[in-house]
Amino acid sequence: MMGTLTTLAYGTFRETVRDRLFYLVGIFGFIMLASTAVLSPLTIGAQSKIMVDVGLAAMAAFGLLVVVLVGSNMIRKEMDKGTIVTILARPVGRRQYLIGKFLGLNLTLACMLALMGGLFSLVLLVAPGTFSPAYLGAIYMALLEMVVINAVVVLFSTCVSAPLAAVATLGVFLIGHLSQSIRDFGDMQGTPLQQKIFAGLYYLVPNLEVFNIRGAVVHGDPIALAQFGIATVYCLGYAALLVILAGAVFRGKGLR
Amino acid sequence: MQQVVNIPPRTAPDPRTETPKALGGSEVQHTPAGVPALEVVDLTRDFRSGFRRKRQRGIEGISFSVPPGIVFALLGHNGAGKTTTINCILDLVHSGGGRVRIFGREHTEPSARAAVGYLPERPYFFEHLSGRELLRFSAGLLHMDRARQAKEIPEILATVGLEEAADQRLRKYSKGMLQRIGLGQALLGDPDLLILDEPMSGLDPVGRRQVRELLQGLRDRGKTIIFSSHIVPDIEMLADEVAILNRGRLVAHHPLADLNRSTLYEVQAVIPSNREPQVLEGYTLTRHGGAVHIQADGVEELNGLLTLGAERRWKILGVGTRRSGLEELFMQTRDQGEAKS
Amino acid sequence: MTTHWDMGRVGRSVAAFCCLLIVVGSLLSYEGLRRSENGQEHLYFPSGRFLREATVGFREAAADYLWFRFIQYYGAFEKGDNDLRYFDLLVDAVVRLDPKFVEAYHFASLVAWSNLGSFPHSIDLLKQGILHNPDVAKLPFQIGFTYYVFYKDYPRASFWFETAAKCSDSTDREKRFAAFARHRAGDERVSLELWKNLLESTDNPQMIELSTKMIAEISAKLQARPLVGPQAPEVSP
16 A cells, blocks of 8 residues: 555656746745845844744745645546546545545655755854844744645545535635634633534644744744644644545545 | 468467466466366446436346467457456456456456556557566566566567557557557466457558467467457457357357358469360359459368368469358347347 | 848838837936925835735735845935835834844834933834733843933843843843943842843853953942942832
């Protein structure tokens, strides 16, 4: 099984690389350099903060872009074109196929974030020495967040068309960052039933703020190691749940 | 002018089926003697279409069995249900009922497809891959080790005539090249069962002949081949048995040898006019220029005529089919189907 | 045939040029419309509370973007294009998105007293910043400076300078000002202690020299003064 997963994952990774996706890394590098060279006169003393903010936000935003655009089309494109048929006619289970595609996109994200993180660290080391190892932690958490979003887009892409899957995934991303507000809103409700509904919604939707430590690292706030552990476990558990669900949906899908 | 195909005697098929260890099988598994390569019982599939998701029957009650080592053809007009049947067999779509076993295994198990090579009707592959990379990718899915890949992939590329184009991206391949690389990936792993959906589609006459010869060679090696087509002569040249589908139903299933008995052949020969034998009385003759066209009803009569021609030193210019038994049956079943509807 | 093809090409070129003219003309008209409004400011800007929710996951980057908007807004004010009527709105948006954006509080406080002429507003902004950034010396120092220079309220100034000196990122500057402010407030004993503290903690030659000089000066003053007597009153900040 591992051989099949490796083949599928590497195949997906190669497809995204040949899609010239990593040009985004070049664009990111340009943004980083521009934020130092062009924008520094406008920052009124906040140059290092802004560089770090822009760098971390850009990595998260590009990661989201890749997941939504590539992930929403990944499976649907293969179903529409018929390439999925030649894979599933092999001794490859449908769930294996999904997991392989999921892992392949994760590999792409990890490589992209590693490259961007490297560029980001280099610019910070060269510019007014503001590099901190905590930034690597923020990049790792951004990767975990993208893994969860990847699982969401895999689930949606088994059910609906690519554009709909993209929009729905973006919606989940927004709600995921507002989940605390959902909970607070629920607490304000009058009846226990309404409170329970909102509490249920809070646990159902991925709480993406678990992975958001960008503000803390920028301001040098201490971050407990336990938070990384909890975030990792939460990411793996939630993503696994979604992929299992996607497998159940995909099993019943006709491919031709 | 077409050639008569005499079905050569076949060697006994090799019943061994290799199952990758990762799928729970041993290195080599012996399929018990008598296990059909493919067994389809009462296969049914419905489609839902339109805004109201109205149910339409795609195929119904399809049953047939394919013994190992033969070439089995699925014949039907466009939309008869050939591709749907194949898709159900390979679990690419879920059947609404029925049972399918591949070498005795349920078709829904991924391990059942370990011994199957499949060529889809309109082969689409990853455009960003080269031909060689596609074969490596497929080999990876078959758990082939690198040593075996290094040996087999060049052989397959040579077999399908794509050695020179092996490193070109598939997006640059012509339709015929895609068909051949599709055949190549189907042959990977030396599968015991080949399922080919319209394998000659898109090929020029040279390509068609190459594919035909390839399939004949595979048959001779004891492989089981199931292919679909709507071209009767292709089936006549290759198949041992034929199943005819019409409007989603299996309407006929015959060995081709039986159908050849009712085929009307025509022998073109140059017979010296002063030696025209009386033995030709009773045959339907026509003269075209210096040649005589003699009709023979069935393969036995044809063999008799050819033997006679050899004895009497006729100059045989060619042998053709005037009216194919298979074609007659196909037209009959189609007309019956239209009458019923 | 050739003529027909050329006419097509010319036609397309003319059409493209016309479109370009339309685009440029529209932009110029828009600029003219803005200028004709004679400094009237029209700004729809959502509240900080809304932005905090709407910038899902990218609050700090959004705060930085708004900071650029604020800098440009201030720059436009310096050119005479506005009257800073949206100053509070913009600052509120920035600090709600990123309450730890120290520079925003600091610069906004400078704008508040230098351009809006409101020292209380300036101090309020700095206090708001201290709430979210209690260990940043810059903000309490600025309050102390305001009291020291503009209000000449040395007791209050000394309180804030001492608060700044207790922050982990404080330097000799905060301690020096605290000592001076106590001295100005007439609290010589505390001032003396603060100078001694500075002398022990600094390795800057100028600070050493200054501290030594002030210690000698205040010690002499205290020796000349009776042991009991009026001390500088404690004041609330």
